[in-house]
Amino acid sequence: MWLRLEPRAQASRRLRTAAPLIALALTLASGTVLFGALGQNPILALHTFFIRPIDSLYGLSELAIKAAPLALCAVGLAIGFRGNVWNIGAEGQLTMGAICGGGLALAFYGAEGPWLLPLMVLAGGLGGMAWGAIPALLKTRFNANEILTSLMLSYVAIQLLGYLVHGPWRDPEGYNFPETRLFGEQALLPVLLEDTRLHAGVVLALIAVGLGWLLLSRSFAGFQIKVVGQAPAAAAYAGFSRGRVVWLSFLIGGGLAGIAGLGEVAGPMGQLNPTVSPGYGFAAIICAFLGRLHPFGVLLASLLLALLFLGGESLQMHLNLPLAITGVFQGLLLFFVLACDVFVRYRVRFGRAAVGLAP
Amino acid sequence: MTDPMPPAPDSTVAAPPRLELRGITKRYPGVLANEGIDLRVAPGEIHALLGENGAGKSTLVKIIYGVVKADAGEMLWQGAPLGSHTPAQARHLGIGMVFQHFNLFDTLTVAENIALCIEGGGDLKALAGRIAEVSGRYGLPIDPLRHVHGLSVGERQRVEIVRCLLQDPKLLIMDEPTSVLTPLEVEKLFETLRRLAGEGCSILYISHKLDEIRALCQSATVLRGGRVSADCDPREETPKSLAEMMIGRELPVCRHREPPEDGAERLALDGLSLAAEDPFGTDLRDIRLTVRAGEIVGIAGVAGNGQNALLAALSGERRAPPGQVRLGGRPAGHLGPRARRARGLAFVPEERLGRGAVPGMTLADNALLTGYQKGMVRHGLVRFERTRAYAQEVVDAFKVVCGGIGAEARSLSGGNLQKFILGREILLEPALLILAYPTWGVDVGAAAQIRQAVIDLRDRGAGILVVSEELEELFEISDRIAVIGKGRLSPAKRTRDTGVEEVGRWMAGMFAPALDEGPKHVA
Ligand SMILES: Nc1ncnc2c1ncn2[C@@H]1O[C@H](COP(=O)(O)OP(=O)(O)OP(=O)(O)O)[C@@H](O)[C@H]1O
Ligand SMILES: [Mg+2]
Numbered sequence: 114m115w116l117r118l119e120p121r122a123q124a125s126r127r128l129r130t131a132a133p134l135i136a137l138a139l140t141l142a143s144g145t146v147l148f149g150a151l152g153q154n155p156i157l158a159l160h161t162f163f164i165r166p167i168d169s170l171y172g173l174s175e176l177a178i179k180a181a182p183l184a185l186c187a188v189g190l191a192i193g194f195r196g197n198v199w200n201i202g203a204e205g206q207l208t209m210g211a212i213c214g215g216g217l218a219l220a221f222y223g224a225e226g227p228w229l230l231p232l233m234v235l236a237g238g239l240g241g242m243a244w245g246a247i248p249a250l251l252k253t254r255f256n257a258n259e260i261l262t263s264l265m266l267s268y269v270a271i272q273l274l275g276y277l278v279h280g281p282w283r284d285p286e287g288y289n290f291p292e293t294r295l296f297g298e299q300a301l302l303p304v305l306l307e308d309t310r311l312h313a314g315v316v317l318a319l320i321a322v323g324l325g326w327l328l329l330s331r332s333f334a335g336f337q338i339k340v341v342g343q344a345p346a347a348a349a350y351a352g353f354s355r356g357r358v359v360w361l362s363f364l365i366g367g368g369l370a371g372i373a374g375l376g377e378v379a380g381p382m383g384q385l386n387p388t389v390s391p392g393y394g395f396a397a398i399i400c401a402f403l404g405r406l407h408p409f410g411v412l413l414a415s416l417l418l419a420l421l422f423l424g425g426e427s428l429q430m431h432l433n434l435p436l437a438i439t440g441v442f443q444g445l446l447l448f449f450v451l452a453c454d455v456f457v458r459y460r461v462r463f464g465r466a467a468v469g470l471a472p
Numbered sequence: 473m474t475d476p477m478p479p480a481p482d483s484t485v486a487a488p489p490r491l492e493l494r495g496i497t498k499r500y501p502g503v504l505a506n507e508g509i510d511l512r513v514a515p516g517e518i519h520a521l522l523g524e525n526g527a528g529k530s531t532l533v534k535i536i537y538g539v540v541k542a543d544a545g546e547m548l549w550q551g552a553p554l555g556s557h558t559p560a561q562a563r564h565l566g567i568g569m570v571f572q573h574f575n576l577f578d579t580l581t582v583a584e585n586i587a588l589c590i591e592g593g594g595d596l597k598a599l600a601g602r603i604a605e606v607s608g609r610y611g612l613p614i615d616p617l618r619h620v621h622g623l624s625v626g627e628r629q630r631v632e633i634v635r636c637l638l639q640d641p642k643l644l645i646m647d648e649p650t651s652v653l654t655p656l657e658v659e660k661l662f663e664t665l666r667r668l669a670g671e672g673c674s675i676l677y678i679s680h681k682l683d684e685i686r687a688l689c690q691s692a693t694v695l696r697g698g699r700v701s702a703d704c705d706p707r708e709e710t711p712k713s714l715a716e717m718m719i720g721r722e723l724p725v726c727r728h729r730e731p732p733e734d735g736a737e738r739l740a741l742d743g744l745s746l747a748a749e750d751p752f753g754t755d756l757r758d759i760r761l762t763v764r765a766g767e768i769v770g771i772a773g774v775a776g777n778g779q780n781a782l783l784a785a786l787s788g789e790r791r792a793p794p795g796q797v798r799l800g801g802r803p804a805g806h807l808g809p810r811a812r813r814a815r816g817l818a819f820v821p822e823e824r825l826g827r828g829a830v831p832g833m834t835l836a837d838n839a840l841l842t843g844y845q846k847g848m849v850r851h852g853l854v855r856f857e858r859t860r861a862y863a864q865e866v867v868d869a870f871k872v873v874c875g876g877i878g879a880e881a882r883s884l885s886g887g888n889l890q891k892f893i894l895g896r897e898i899l900l901e902p903a904l905l906i907l908a909y910p911t912w913g914v915d916v917g918a919a920a921q922i923r924q925a926v927i928d929l930r931d932r933g934a935g936i937l938v939v940s941e942e943l944e945e946l947f948e949i950s951d952r953i954a955v956i957g958k959g960r961l962s963p964a965k966r967t968r969d970t971g972v973e974e975v976g977r978w979m980a981g982m983f984a985p986a987l988d989e990g991p992k993h994v995a
Contacts, residue, residue: 333849336840339833346827349789350819351841352810 128457133403133410136449137417143445153432161431162424162438172423174309178381179419181318182207182373182390184412186397188325189369191406193362195329196338197345200363202248202263203370204394205270206241210371212274213240215293215378215385218300219282225299233300234317234375241371242364244270249363253356259363267394275387282385292386302380314376318415321369325408334361370394391422392440399447418443488551490515490643490674491536496545498531500883502875505531506542507698513643518665518675520685520706523695524718524915525887526873529678530572532695533645536676537569538562563589566642570632570649572678572886572913573825578621582614586635607634611660615752622750626657626775633661637668644668645676648886648913650684656774662688680887680915682711694718711916719917735765738816738904738935739786740798741961744805746781746790754778754959756785761954761961763904763935768926769964770950771939772975778959779908779939786906786937787819788812800903813845816903820894820910824886828893831882835874838881839863839896846900862899870895870925871918886913894922898929905929907938911945923949943972955979 141159148158166172186203193200214237221229247266251257275291284294302312329335337353338361348355377389396418403417404410425439489512498506505528513519521529534540536547538557547554549565562569576585583600590599600616607614612630620628629649636644644665650658665675665688679685685692686706694702694717702717709717716722744759756778763769773779784790785797785805792805799807799815807815819842821827829838839862840848848858863877870891874884881889890913897905910926911919927949930936939956940946946953947967954964955978962978 327853331853333840333844333852333854336837336854340830340841343832344826344830346823347830347841350787350809350821350827351844352788352808352813354808 129454130405132453132457133405133414133450136403136446136453139449139453140442140445143449144442147441151434153434158428158432158434161427162442163420165431166420166423166427170306171309174306174311175423176416176419177315178310178312179422180412180415181315182377182393183397183400183415183418184318185314185321185373185376186366186370186394187400187404187411187415188321188408189362189366190397191401191404191408191411192325192329192335192338193366194342194401194406195335196342196358196362198252198342198359198362199260200245200248200263200366201260201398202245202265202267202394203366203397204390204392205263205267206244206367206370207374207377207390207394208267208270208274209244209367210237210241210374211378211385211389212270212277212374213237213243213371214375215296216277216282218296218379219293219385221300222294222297225297227299229297229299230302230379233379234372237371237375238368239371241367241369241374243367244371245363245367246360249360252359259359263363274385274389278385278387284384293384295384296379300379301383302376310381312376312380314373314380317372317376319412321372322408322412325411328365329408338362370397396422396443399443399450403446403450417446421446487515488548489513490517490550491676492548492551493532493536494546494548496532496535496542496547498528498535498540498542500531500875502879503873504698506535509545509695509698509700511693511700513674513676515642515674516669516672517691518669518677518689520689520692521676521678521695522682522685522692522714522718523701525891525913525918526885527695527718528698529695530647530885533569533647533676533678536562536643537567537645563639566640567645568636568639568641568643569645570629570636570647572647574628574632576620576628576631579619581617581619582623582631583616585620585631586616586638589635590638602638603634606637610634610637610664612657612664618752619750622752624775624780630657637664641668641673643674643676645678647678648680649677650679650681658684680913680919682706682714682916685714686711696720715916718915732766735767735933735935737762737798737801738765739763739906739937740801742796742798744782744785744792744796746785746792748778748781749790753781756781756959759961761964763937765903765933765935766930767951768930768936768938768949770946770953770967771937771956771961772941772943772946772953772979773939773956774979775941777956779956781959782956783821783906783908783939787817787821810845813842818842818897818900818902818905820897820905820907822908822912824889824893825882829881829889832880834863835867835872835877835879835881835884835892836860836863838892839866839877842896843900862896866892866895866899869899870921887915887918890914891918891922894925898925901929901932902934904935904937907936907940909940910938911940911942919945943975947972 144159145155148155167176186207190200190203214233217233217236244266248259248262251262252259278293279291282293284292287294302314305311305313338358340351340353341348341355341358345355373393374389378385400411400414400418403414421439421442425436428434428438429436491513493509493511496506496509509532523529531540535542538559538561541556583596583603586603587596587599603616612634614627614630614634633649650661669675677689689706692704692706693700696718706714741759741761744756746756748755754777759782785792788807788809794803794806797805799812799817804812804815825831830841836859840854840859843859843862848855860877866872867874867877872888872892872895874888884892894910911922914922926936938946938950950967952964953967953970953975955962955975957979
């Protein structure tokens with residue numbers, strides 16, 4: 114054994130808070146190297162990646178639009194993660210929300226009224242919840258690993274969406290493109306700021322962050338979630354049910370992801386197409402950890418991850434780099450966050466256990 | 473008696489002490505846990521470390537073992553100064569330690585657990601053989617292939633002890649190793665320790681059981697409030713004088729009144745039978761018992777005789793057919809812990825860190841853990857001012873030494889955490905209080921205080937059931953005593969109608985299962 118990890122006597126709280134910032138710095142450093150290796154001027158590339166997308170009001174509004182679904186999903190995930198419930202399937206729950214909410218818009222196409230939009234939000238949330246209920250049921254009934262079930266259900270949901278927009282829901286006047294018709298005016302989220310696409314979904318996200326904080330920090334349900342997560346035996350002793358926490362986590366997480374999906378189709382897209390989400394549900398996992406599973410931290414992390422999405426597009430547009438850059442940066446960031454967390458709790462030692470006699 | 477140096481055995485006058493501490497100081501936020509502590513342990517010496525709960529004993533031995541870093545002071549190992557070291561290095565030097573709170577992974581077997589912290593422990597088969605051999609030789613039977621989650625607390629402790637013995641230690645630190653061992657096991661352990669000491673291994677021994685210390689140790693260092701308050705030879709002291717050195721005043725005596733003849737039924741077990749969850753556990757068979765308002769019933773028995781299943785069936789963590797457990801006269805076997813608490817049950821589990829309290833949460837949050845039915849929650853929101861006030865009340869009433877109610881439960885010393893959990897349950901003013909090993913790891917002064925609090929609660933009309941291995945304690949506080957053995961329960965007898973001999977006989981398995989109940993039926 115040449116390299117060993119040794120637990121630190123006391124994991125420092127300050128280090129724990131600083132870890133995401135250190136991870137971000139390391140990600141930037143690796144990014145610089147990466148751009149250099151791609152033959153780009155690193156400064157220009159970083160500028161194009163991180164600054165240029167948000168140097169205008171329009172850019173900032175786009176950032177908010179992208180951050181909203183991330184924050185919605187990530188707050189829900191963070192609540193579950195606190196209780197040791199590992200919902201990895203926000204992407205699928207988001208997709209189901211989009212299908213259910215969007216389906217409603219299509220069903221009432223031409224017969225809509227002001228009542229439609231609230232119903233769509235409700236349908237989106239319920240759709241996500243229903244999709245989250247499946248892993249919850251499998252977990253509580255058969256003790257099936259929720260990581261696997263929720264992840265696999267994501268792909269099922271994405272396939273279902275593909276089937277619908279390629280088949281029964283395809284726009285009859287759409288030249289065979291795999292997309293539905295554009296929703297009616299009353300089925301779209303109102304735009305908040307003129308000349309931008311900033312829509313009411315952003316407000317929903319902020320409300321979710323606030324409610325998530327209230328739940329986790331102030332409510333008895335949140336307390337139970339944390340006890341189940343930190344000390345299952347103490348939870349059993351106090352009479353807090355693990356099954357209830359699993360259900361609660363999946364219903365909240367699924368519901369919020371579903372609303373996020375609805376926000377996409379009733380917001381910037383205005384229709385259903387095969388790629389409702391560029392991977393918000395998966396990126397939200399990173400947001401949750403980067404934000405230290407705290408709703409306010411999650412909000413900041415969502416803004417950062419949103420910037421990565423925008424930056425990728427900006428690089429593609431201005432420097433002709435592939436869109437996959439976004440994924441690379443997401444991966445780097447998650448990797449460094451997890452690595453920093455390891456070093457917060459452990460220190461590295463070289464060689465075998467040496468005898469610690471002082472000189 | 474207050475000699476600064478422990479009397480060194482003659483043979484070691486010239487040799488350096490195995491371990492010497494000079495001026496060790498350690499500060500935690502809000503408390504000075506150790507302050508200028510000097511200590512020497514000679515080779516082959518069995519040295520006791522005494523002190524009240526929170527006096528700093530565990531902190532000091534954690535510093536020796538390298539788990540905690542001292543703020544100031546020097547440590548010499550066989551005369552050579554020791555820089556900052558890690559537990560791995562300490563083990564390498566030959567320092568072994570049995571922690572007060574165990575460090576075992578529930579989901580692994582005994583052998584796997586031990587392999588994790590032994591160098592070259594890779595070959596599990598060979599290791600299992602060595603474990604069986606060492607545990608047999610030292611009279612601490614454990615099966616290397618069993619999973620830890622199914623072991624009783626006493627058995628877990630054996631695992632920890634055997635784990636140390638496997639490493640041929642030169643200094644063995646034991647932080648309250650006998651808290652949950654049976655008298656027979658304690659006797660065996662002492663033989664082991666004496667033999668080890670005879671082979672030259674030094675032993676640093678922490679315990680609150682003063683008789684044990686007098687029987688085992690050649691010298692003692694007494695800590696009070698983080699400082700050395702005395703050094704002495706425990707063999708020349710009485711338990712009373714030792715206790716007074718520890719707490720700095722005289723020991724309080726328990727007051728005890730006669731229980732009322734016919735209180736209302738608070739708990740009844742009516743033929744409770746329950747299969748053990750673990751294949752090696754003990755099944756409960758046809759248990760019959762009644763606890764009435766205003767009385768304390770004690771259940772004696774050697775650990776591993778079904779206490780775990782019984783306690784789980786009482787707390788509601790395991791369900792039984794409704795009629796087999798009655799609370800307040802109504803069937804309750806099917807109810808979970810929450811519903812039983814709503815009926816006036818309070819419960820102190822044997823495992824305090826991780827079950828009785830959430831280690832990473834503050835005392836205020838841990839007050840909420842079981843106090844949530846006492847108006848601490850309104851409209852689904854926690855009323856933090858109430859949880860804080862309640863935690864403060866417990867801390868004040870039970871003199872819990874801690875860095876305030878914002879301190880994490882894991883930062884409390886073992887005995888103080890026990891006082892907190894016990895106080896939390898008692899102040900809920902339950903109709904029925906169930907206690908598992910109530911004074912485990914609590915210092916003599918605090919133990920007396922806890923017993924008095926339990927007796928006072930009884931006098932206010934609660935029914936109380938105490939499960940313990942300490943006969944002395946059971947005889948001191950119980951109005952009636954029953955014995956659990958091999959999953960069966962003896963009839964409960966009035967304490968004054970029985971004696972230690974009879975109960976001891978019952979503990980060895982010679983009794984007829986309980987047929988009738990209630991004080992008035994028993995001869
Ligand atoms: N990690 C920690 N953080 C803050 N305070 C601590 C920590 N560990 C111990 N303390 C405090 O230091 C003091 C000494 O604790 P220690 O565990 O050494 O007591 P002890 O003598 O072993 O008591 P006991 O007999 O109850 O086990 C206590 O007041 C305790 O609250
Ligand atoms: Mg201690």
